[in-house]
Amino acid sequence: MVTVGSYLSKNCRSIHKLATMNNPVVTVKQGKVRGSTLSLVDGSSCYSFKGVPYAQPPIGLLRFKAPESPQKWQGIYEATKHGPSCPQIPSPMSSIGEEDENCLFLNIYTKTLEPTSKLPVMVYIHGGAYMSGCGDSEMYGPDFLLQHDVILVTINYRLEVFGFLCLNTREVPGNAGLKDQVAALEWVNKNINQFGGDPDNVTIIGESAGASAVTYHMLSPMSKGLFHKVIAQSGTCIDDWSIQRDSVARAIRCSKLLGKETEDVNEILNYFRSLPSKDIVGLTLKSRIEDEKYRGLSIFFAPVVEQKFEGLQSFLTEEPLDILLSGKYNKVPLLIGYNSAEGLFMLMLQLKKAALYNKHVKYLVPREIALKLNEDKMIEFGEKIKKFYVGEKGFGEETAREIIDFQTDMHFIYNTHRFVNFYRASNQPIFTYRFNYETDLNAIKNLIDTPCKGASHADDLFYLFCNNVNKKAYQERDNLKQIVFKFTKMWTNFAKVSNPTPDQSLGVTWHPTSTGKEYMRLEEPLSFGACPELGRVTFWNQLYCDGGATHMPRSSL
Template sequence: MSIVAMCLLRKISYCRINFVLKRNLSSNPIVRVEQGKLKGSTHNLLDGSPYYSFKGIPYAQPPVGELRFKAPLPPKSWEGVCEVIKHGPVCPQFDTLTSQRIEGNEDCLFLNVYTKSLAPSDKLPVMVFIHGGAYLQGSGNSDVYGPDFLLQHDVILVTLNYRLDLLGFLNLDIPEVSGNAGLKDQVAALKWIKSNIDKFGGDPNNITLFGESSGGVSVTCHLISPMSNGLFSKAIAQSGTCLDDWVINRDAKSTAFRVGKILGKHTDNPKELLKFLQSVPATDLLGLTFKIITEEEKNRGLPLLFTPVIEKKFDNVESFLSVDPLDALVTGDIGKVPIITGYNSSESISMIGVIRKKANFRSKHPEYLVPKEIMYKVSTEKMKEFGARIKRFYVGDKDFTAEVIEAQIDMLSDIYYTYNNSRFVHLYSKSDQPIYQYVLDYDTDLNSFKKLFGMSHVKGMCHTEDLLYLFSSKSTKELYKEQERVRELVFTLTKLWTNFAKTSDPTPDQSLGVKWKPYTTLGEEYLHIAEPLTLGHAANRERIAFWNQLYCEAGLPHIDTHKS
């Protein structure tokens, strides 16, 4: 896009925003929701315009005591006015960067609403964000997910907490604890938003669900879950889908009993184990993955155990996920809404520590690079053959050394992100709804995670760095103010996302200088989100084709290359 076009677009948007905001905002806004009155606060965005903030709104009853591990219950009403000017406690979690337990509080099912208007007649588009963190860590708090960048486009932003780790994803295969409690928390939040967002100036019939990493996985799981039907009308899945190899724990009940043993409870009775685990301090239940994980689980795929499950069916128990996500996509038994999905250009820069640590092992045992989904389908001999082919494709006759770091980054990016994103896009494109694929490739001073990993010299955008262009934070505030280029890229990305939230089309006009076309099996269209924006075909063509051949040979659903 030309500088002139950008300036005109920003000027038009600025005028429109100020027109909307030429109204007096109360410093102590009060809204009445179904459960009672809420008192929020008023703040200013980075551009100086005011907005309302409601932090720490309870959307479900505290999942404590006998409610631990169980599906959430609707929130209770309250008397008087509930002050919601600070975030509620974060959920108990394990910080994988510091290897520290974060106590938080089990009473953590809160959401946050940021809006420029409280007039129901305004019917602003609503964007509900699900945070990532591998289902181990994270929250919806504004220290990471600030509203400034998105609210400049006249939308409402909602962020939320949900239960994590064992507390959110224990499965005992009994009616009381059938798994996916953390995902059921998200459903409870969506139900609350659907019923109450009009009180905040939002349109309950125009809700876009979006998330990153495990949050993106969650978004695509909601497309499959009957519990989520009708609760949102559009979806954006960033750097994660329900097809990712690590997502489904297919041995969750066994995992639960391993937890019992490590905590000193030796039993094969699930109800006895439940009673015991409900008595243990919450902090003792955090980070147990790294105590019970097997060598096979360490070496193949991501070391994640407390993740979504395919639930066993019980009478009078509502399941979140009762079918395999892949089967749902293949049969078309999935919610049909417009979707944006994609990934960052060099996701696995974030895995540089693992790349270096496991280089020697992977050189000797490349069969551990074979995804679990393929492993379940092929013989040991075939798996070793596949492993050798993977190694040869990325590094030729070399071993995995520092000399070929970038090839290893591509390899792990393909295993964990790119191929299954393309497979998801291909399978979903057979529905009657548009799906827009992207590869995000910004590289500025805002890409702080790449610097943190000491990989600034490597081209591309690291996992989670997309968030820095969508959400404001204290750590990036000054950089955003100082650098016009950063502001322009933030504006472009948030404009694409909010255009989609408003119209189901990320480029409804020519103001961004490109027309982003939906993916088709014939054209394999995608948007390369860089400088400038460009429409491309068949993202990472050769690498995707290599993996597609392996999935095809394993007899798994794959990308049909016979174009009509």
């Protein structure tokens, strides 16, 4: 017999359970945090915790300094909307909402809140040339990855001057943005079990500047033990564009641009701290010297080799290549690769500069080599590059395909191969790929009016994350759903068991590379075999060798 009391008790429990599902409350080290539920594109739902602070606001005297541990709060912290992004210049790749220097927030998406679930955790570090972007779901929606029983964490970190000003002083040694990322990983390590995650199975994943960041974490003692696998998409820490040189000289130029002429770094620090944030946004392009306007990518507020200061923990105190060659790094399984036509996103800009490059071939030489050459040698090397890619035709509309290949090789492909070659000494499994899908999901390529084949830089993101750009095409096309499922299945398999194809469910086996030459070809159909760009990689390796730069042994090619 059902009594009124038992009926009310049963229904009260049901109502309480429903309320808990819709407004989940989790206890973390800093206090209680309330999230919400998020409807996913496949009809399922997940728990969402947005805008959770992982460090103290880096404002006032904390501007430019390493992040401080987050403070505890009273009551329940409402985590139902994203926190502000770091102040930045607008970017076509980012849909940025509120901006504020108080930007050190992360977002968590999970289908369970049972601490015993121990789901693998994927922490995504966004790209954007170290000067734009954020971790918001407007770009990095969790829908595709959460099909596979993982937890996704996305983060904001300080950008450009806010995150990468370096004065070579104890107060501002540099790399604040990377130290923000470490602080986020520390927060995940201490709290993710409360969201159903396994703190002992954390994969850091990044694209472009985010890929260079995750490979920096592989080299930093500060990051040791905070992650267990790495996925690097289109970037490494040994790329020209991923390291800052002459940081104090740049700070002096910036100070002059903003109205204060001084070479005293303490005066510069005090002056920069006195300025509103809007005044110090966008200094990357404004602070370029003449050579930087034409050589390489315009990324200059970036990670830096820090000076050592007694009692102060550093993120990086040696050249990335030296650490990589020494073997003194965090040895973890690695999944790494590039898109087949990365340079597509630069094509329009390169065509505008074509006449200049035809006349001044010295600017074709990468910075790492150029630093070792005199003017005549630089011209000689530039002629070699020009001849290899376009012969007597020169750079222009007729050689658009060759321009794309040149940019792809110089900024992405060669250094991916070089990083893999040196990291093989770790004896960790390395899974290499070449992304070559061409569908309606290739949002970047589809914006560019060109018949050239291949996947552009950042096209892979629209197969990994759901957003307003790709959602409609994904929902309407079953074949796109299948491609996305396969792609995210491989990524999450790696996060789970360090192997993207642990069984035959995808109809292909992705072997770890043994020579650095074998790549998974991510296209229709999936296939595993030799990298098609090896001839171009060999050309660049010889160029680095002839230029006195660190290169791969010839026997490895």
